Amino acid sequence: MKIGDRIKQLRIQMDLTQEELANRSELSKGFISQVERDLNSPSISTLVDILECLGTNLKDFFNEDVTEKVVFGEEDTFVQDNEELSHTINWIIPNAQKNQMEPIIIKLRENGKSNVYNAHDGEIFGYVTQGSISLCIGNKSYKAYSGESFYYKANASHYVQNIDKRESIVLWVSTPPNF
Numbered sequence: 084m085k086i087g088d089r090i091k092q093l094r095i096q097m098d099l100t101q102e103e104l105a106n107r108s109e110l111s112k113g114f115i116s117q118v119e120r121d122l123n124s125p126s127i128s129t130l131v132d133i134l135e136c137l138g139t140n141l142k143d144f145f146n147e148d149v150t151e152k153v154v155f156g157e158e159d160t161f162v163q164d165n166e167e168l169s170h171t172i173n174w175i176i177p178n179a180q181k182n183q184m185e186p187i188i189i190k191l192r193e194n195g196k197s198n199v200y201n202a203h204d205g206e207i208f209g210y211v212t213q214g215s216i217s218l219c220i221g222n223k224s225y226k227a228y229s230g231e232s233f234y235y236k237a238n239a240s241h242y243v244q245n246i247d248k249r250e251s252i253v254l255w256v257s258t259p260p261n262f
Contacts (some may be wrong), residue, residue, distance in 0.1 A: 086130070087121040089144065093137040094119075107136040169195030169245075185260035189253050191216065191245035197255075199242045205258045207241065209233045214251025217244045237261070 094104050094115075101119070105112040110129070117123035118133070125133060127141075134144050161174040169192040176186055189197055191214070209218070210232040218225045221239030226246065235241070237257070245251040 085121055086124070087119040090115075090133060090137070091119040093134075093139065093144075097137055099137075104133070104136060108132045165198075168198065169193070170197060182260065184256050184258040186254065186256040188212075189243070189255055191243065191251045191253070193248055193250070194245060195251075196244035197242045199240055200237070200257075200261060202239050202241075203237050203259075203261060205237050205261065207233075207235055207237050207258075208256040209243070210254045212252045212254060214245060214247035214249055216251050216253060217246045219244065 094101070099107075101115045102112045104110075105115045108115075108129075109132070114123065114125075115133075118125055131141060134140055155176055159175070159177050161177065162171060163174075164171045171190045171192075173188040173190070174185075175188055176182070191197070209227070211227045211229050213229055215226065215228045218227055218233050218241070220235055220241045225233065227233050243253060243255070
């Protein structure tokens with residue numbers, strides 16, 4: 084963090100000139116200018132005085148909130164291919180295990196199926212974007228086609244299997260993260 088830039092931002096937000104800030108903090112306009120350009124560093128007590136005039140304090144001034152990433156692109160995905168089960172999983176949100184839900188896109192080649200997931204606390208949502216699948220939950224089986232979705236409690240073992248002659252693609256969301 085550049086202290087001078089941050090002071091300047093706060094000063095502008097408060098609609099103050101350098102001269103007005105200097106007068107309020109009993110400093111010279113030249114000193115404020117030098118601090119804002121990082122040509123001079125204020126002492127701790129002087130910085131406290133400046134920040135007080137800007138309506139903040141040391142703790143809040145140095146508390147930089149890390150902006151959480153909201154939009155993710157192709158460069159953020161992790162892809163894993165499973166030749167044995169004929170599927171590819173795209174983890175579309177990095178480090179989703181730390182979140183409450185974990186979305187993936189699973190691409191099932193002809194006769195491909197997902198891993199079998201054991202029963203766990205939580206819920207599963209899926210949306211078939213292409214093809215047709217069989218959704219197996221415990222000893223029951225359901226069919227879902229392109230444009231259809233599914234939702235269930237994950238209290239039994241479960242997996243999906245492609246029942247189409249072409250690739251089927253499913254957006255699959257597990258809560259809590261399970262993939």
